[in-house]
Amino acid sequence: MSSATAARFAGRRVLITGGLGFIGSNLAHRLSEHGVHVTLVDSLVPEYGGNLFNISGIEAHVRTNISDVRDEHSFAYLVRDHDYLFNLAGQTSHLDSMHDPYTDMEINCRAQLSILEACRKHNPQIRIVFASTRQLYGRPDYLPVDEKHLLRPVDVNGVNKMAGECYHILYHRAHGLNACALRLTNTYGPRMRIKDARQTFLGVWVRSLIEGKPFEVWEGTQRRDFNYVDDAVDALLMAITDDAAMGRIFNLGSSEVVTLEQLAQTLVSLHGSGSFVHRAFPSDRKRIDIGDYYADCGLIEKTLGWRAQVPLRDGLAHTLRFYQKHLSEYV
Amino acid sequence: MSSATAARFAGRRVLITGGLGFIGSNLAHRLSEHGVHVTLVDSLVPEYGGNLFNISGIEAHVRTNISDVRDEHSFAYLVRDHDYLFNLAGQTSHLDSMHDPYTDMEINCRAQLSILEACRKHNPQIRIVFASTRQLYGRPDYLPVDEKHLLRPVDVNGVNKMAGECYHILYHRAHGLNACALRLTNTYGPRMRIKDARQTFLGVWVRSLIEGKPFEVWEGTQRRDFNYVDDAVDALLMAITDDAAMGRIFNLGSSEVVTLEQLAQTLVSLHGSGSFVHRAFPSDRKRIDIGDYYADCGLIEKTLGWRAQVPLRDGLAHTLRFYQKHLSEYV
Secondary structure: OOHHHHHHHOOOEEEEEOOOOHHHHHHHHHHHHOOOEEEEEEOOOOOOOOOHHHHOOOHHHEEEEEOOOOOHHHHHHHOOOOOEEEEOOOOOOHHHHHHOHHHHHHHHHHHHHHHHHHHHHHOOOOEEEEEEEHHHHOOOOOOOEOOOOOOOOOOHHHHHHHHHHHHHHHHHHHHOOEEEEEEEOEEEOOOOOOOOOOOOHHHHHHHHHHOOOOEEEEOOOOEEEEEEHHHHHHHHHHHHHOHHHOOOEEEOOOOOEEEHHHHHHHHHHHHOOOOEEEEOOOHHHHOOOOOOOOEOOHHHHHHHOOOOOOOHHHHHHHHHHHHHHHHHHOO | OOHHHHHHHOOOEEEEEOOOOHHHHHHHHHHHHOOOEEEEEEOOOOOOOOOHHHHOOOHHHEEEEEOOOOOHHHHHHHOOOOOEEEEOOOOOOHHHHHHOHHHHHHHHHHHHHHHHHHHHHHOOOOEEEEEEEHHHHOOOOOOOEOOOOOOOOOOHHHHHHHHHHHHHHHHHHHHOOEEEEEEEOEEEOOOOOOOOOOOOHHHHHHHHHHOOOOEEEEOOOOEEEEEEHHHHHHHHHHHHHOHHHOOOEEEOOOOOEEEHHHHHHHHHHHHOOOOEEEEOOOHHHHOOOOOOOOEOOHHHHHHHOOOOOOOHHHHHHHHHHHHHHHHHHOO
């Protein structure tokens, strides 16, 4: 983090929902490096991203509080005495949201409302950044997708994340909370869930590759952009400390756009071995697929000065090395 | 209703949520005139629009089922054996949604999901129209507002209605349900709630006028469009019977745009007496006000052939006559 950003965290207390998950734990590592006091809230629901190994090495420097964002009573306590809230907890599986829409709604919609109500009532000065998603756009009308694109989510998860994001912006406008939202694209890197595709399909690709099994590429011609997790962490840190971000919504993304086929080939080549097979979309996935997607990140670059720094090849190489070393902790 | 539309209801069974409310009961009257079998579902929550007097004269021809859309068990039974579902139940007060966001969410968001799940599981052939609202647009970027305008709701009610609408379109795309949505503008007419401003500010204006008290016009320069309830009922009937509507979202509205000041003057002149006072916005209302709004209704006109027929003066005159006669049933 830049020295200007680091200065804004000096002596401050940080709360991270989903703090044992992929992005939350990477953020906790970064903040710990700078001596920032961090409280991690995580439910450790087995189907989600939380994993105690994610804070290996920093356990002594963070406070870990196991609780669920659906539990509004504990959150009303936890939110006090914190300066920054990185609100990253969420149900992330698109497919699970179609089979069990209520759970997705309770977490991505209702719990967001209760988190914001807790902030409004118990800590109205806190600064909040909400991890939203490009899934809100649905199938793009045009590319790259900027923040003016209509929202037409194609799955229950997208609808609920849209409501969750919208509550944050609304609580800024109507109640003066310092809240903003980042619409993340495909984020990858160390500490992501690789057990299954609930968080990202890249997780299972990496797992299969390291386990020496062929992985499946569905179709493969879809173009996407990817962010290495360190870049996403940068954006979170820059947004939460900048007044210019408050009340706003920003795309994350990358100018490096690849097809899933190219991504698979890059992974295999970096790994030095392995293979993948093409497969047609399963029908339940096809119905909620969004086709090509990549973001226009001009707004966050202009407003906050953020742009993705880590080339895809480098990020993938780091990621492979991490899981080669720590596979057993993630499967 | 046109003879073509009437033919599509012959022998069919109709379910209306919010059936004892303003629009639901007017729809029930219309369908009853044509001998259509109607079941009305309503919770009769005192703060909402349900009123048993609204079905005065047709009690014997409709089935009334007092239950709440939040009660997913009764709905799973009720949805069976019906051909059409007019899904009109909702919490409508913007201000209440800011003070009690959970109740608004349970009704306008969670209950919509459970209604759709009930249809998907127990009656996937049913045709559904959802009563959405222009509130989804928030403060317009341009006028008139068409369906391509971004959604930026300014209150909790708007966020939850947005999610409710989005679930309907999603269940069409992902599960093949025959669902569509109409974004209603200010709708007025006989059987609206006039006890307070929870449903429409026009209600309290009409009440005060008839009770001989001055009514309050907040600011007054805001331009709006209005639909007489018979026009809204026409749109609901046309949408639910037309395959071209399914999966789609349409604005309702009117080309007759007036300021609230002009509307107040028209009401006083039609009534022959009465007065109003200008007042600045209360701060809690100002924060969630949307300024000028009127709709572009080109899409529904082109697709379904609907346009508003009742001139504002005529609609207001009908409305005043209704409440002069029946005031005691509504206050």
